[in-house]
Amino acid sequence: ACAFYSVDLYCNTFSCSRSYSVFLRTHGSTMWGIFSETEGAGAGDSPSLRQSVRKNLDFEPLSTTALILEQRPPNLPAKPAEEAEKHQQQYEEMVAQAKKRELKEAQKRKKQLEDRVKQEESIGNAALCWSQEILPNWTTTRSSKRVRELWWQGVPPSVRGRVWSLAIGNDLNITHDSGSSHADREASLELIKLDISRTFPSLCIFQKGGPYHDVLHSILGAYTCYRPDVGYMLTYFAAFEVFFEENLPKLFAHFKSNNLTPDIYLIDWIFTLYSKSLPLDVACRVWDVFCRDGEEFLFRTALGILRLYEDVLTHMDFIHNAQFLTRLPEHINTHTLFSSISAVSMSCRNGRWSQVLQALQKDPERASPVLKR
C-alpha cells in the first residue's frame, strides 16, 4: 500500500518548481505527504512544503528520500486504524534509524577531517620548526633529544631533502661532474641498470625515460666506484641474529627450526634500503631515521617488521614465511610499524649494535654457520 519514489524522480520534480506543483495538484486529493516529520506541510502549500523539504534534507538519507503514500488510494478500502498506526510507527522508526545512521556518519566524517587538519597542522608546525630553528643551527641541534624525537616522527616532506643531505654529508666530495664521469668509466653499468629498474618500479620515476633515471644512474655509478667493498653482508647477518634472538626469542627459535636464515629476507630488504619491500611513504620514514641512526636502523627496522608480524610468522612453515617476508603486505601502516620498531632494543648482553658487529668482524668464525662454507 506504500509507494516509494526514487531519488531521481524526487530530485527531478523538486528541481523544477513548476512540475513539482503540478505533481502535487494532480495527487493532492490522495493525501500524499512528504517523507517528513514536520507537520503542517499541507499538500498544495508549495512554498512551506519546499522549505520543510529543504530542512529535512539536512538529516534525511538521500537514498531513501521519497514520497510516501500514507493512506490507501480512494478506490481501495481504507486501512484499518490499527494498521495505519502500525505503519506510521514503522515509518517513524525507519526515519529515526536513518537519522541516527546519518548522524553517525557525519560525526565520522567530521572526525576524519579534524584528524587530517590536525595532521597537516603538525606537519606544518614541524616544517616551520625544522626550517627556522633546527636547520639554521644544524650542528648544535641535530643531536638534541627534542630534534631526535621530531626526527623519529618523520621529517616533513618540504624539508626532507635538506635534512637528508645534511645528515648524510658529502665526505667523498662527490660533485655532479664526478658523478657522471665515474658512472661512465665504471664497468658495472649493467648492474646499475638492473638496480635502477628495481627502484620503486611502480612509481616509474626512476625507470628509463623517467625524470630521475639519469640522476640515479650517475649517483649509483659514482658510488660503486668509491665503495667497491660494500657487499660483505655475512657479518651483518650474524650481528642481526644476535639481536633477533634477544628481542624475539620465540620467533627466532621458530625460524631456526625451519632453517630460515636471515639472508633469505634481509638481502631483499637491506640491499634495496626497503625501496622494494615497503611503500614509498613508509620507506621515506625509514630513510629519515636511517639518516639519523645509520645502518643500525636498517636492521632495527627488520626486527620491527618481524616483531609486527610475529604472530602470523610463528604459525607458518618455511616456504610461507619466506614468501611472506620477501613479499610483505602492501598496506603497512607507518604508525604501527614505527611503534613496533621503537619496541626493538638495539643493545643486548654483548653490547650495542656497533660493538657486536665489531666483535664479529674480528672473529668471523662466529658468523652465521648456515652461510659459512
Add this chain to the structure above:
Amino acid sequence: MEAIWLYQFRLIVIGDSTVGKSCLIRRFTEGRFAQVSDPTVGVDFFSRLVEIEPGKRIKLQIWDTAGQERFRSITRAYYRNSVGGLLLFDITNRRSFQNVHEWLEEARSHVQPHSIVFLLVGHKCDLDAQRQVSQQEAEKLAAAYGMRYVETSARDAINVERAFTELTRDIFELVKRGDITIQEGWEGVKSGFVPNVVHSSEEVTKSDRRCLC
C-alpha cells in the same frame, strides 16, 4: 593418513641475469606471464604441486636465485640443500649459453657432499628469429654433461610444464631407486608423510650417491 604430497623436492633455478628465470617460474606456478618484471634480489620463493602419476603428488619448492654476480656469494650457499636444478640460458643471448659451464662448475663446487640433478633449459624459444644458439648445439652440450635439454618460452607457455615435470620425474625415479635418500639436516628431499623424518643411522650415512650433475 593420506598425505597431500608424497615428497617435497627443493629445486634451484640458476643462470645469467635476464635469461628469464623468474618469468619461467611464474608461468609455472602462477600460470601467467608478466611483460615487465623486477630483477630478483637475493632469492625468491615459489611452490607448486605436480602430479607425476595418478594420485602421486610431489610438492616443488622452487628457489629463484638472482643471476647477478654480486649475489653469487649468497646464492652459492643454496646449492647444498637442493635436489634438482634448472640451468637456464637465453637462446637469443650467446653469452648466457657460454656461461653454462661456469654455472655448472660453481654448482658442483658448492653442492658437496650432495649432488644436484640438472636440466638444461634454452629459454625464450618464442624469439626464434633472434636465435643465437642452435638446438643441436645445446643438445650436444647437455648430453656432454649428462643432462636433458628442453626449450621453453614463458611468454607463449611452451614446454614450461614439461620442463618441471620431467625434472621432477627424474628425481622421483632416483628417490624410488634409493639413489637419493631423505637425510636429516638436508632439505633437498622431504617426505610428505612424516615431516622432518629421522631415518636410521645406516640411511643417514648412505650418501655415496653418484654425481648427477
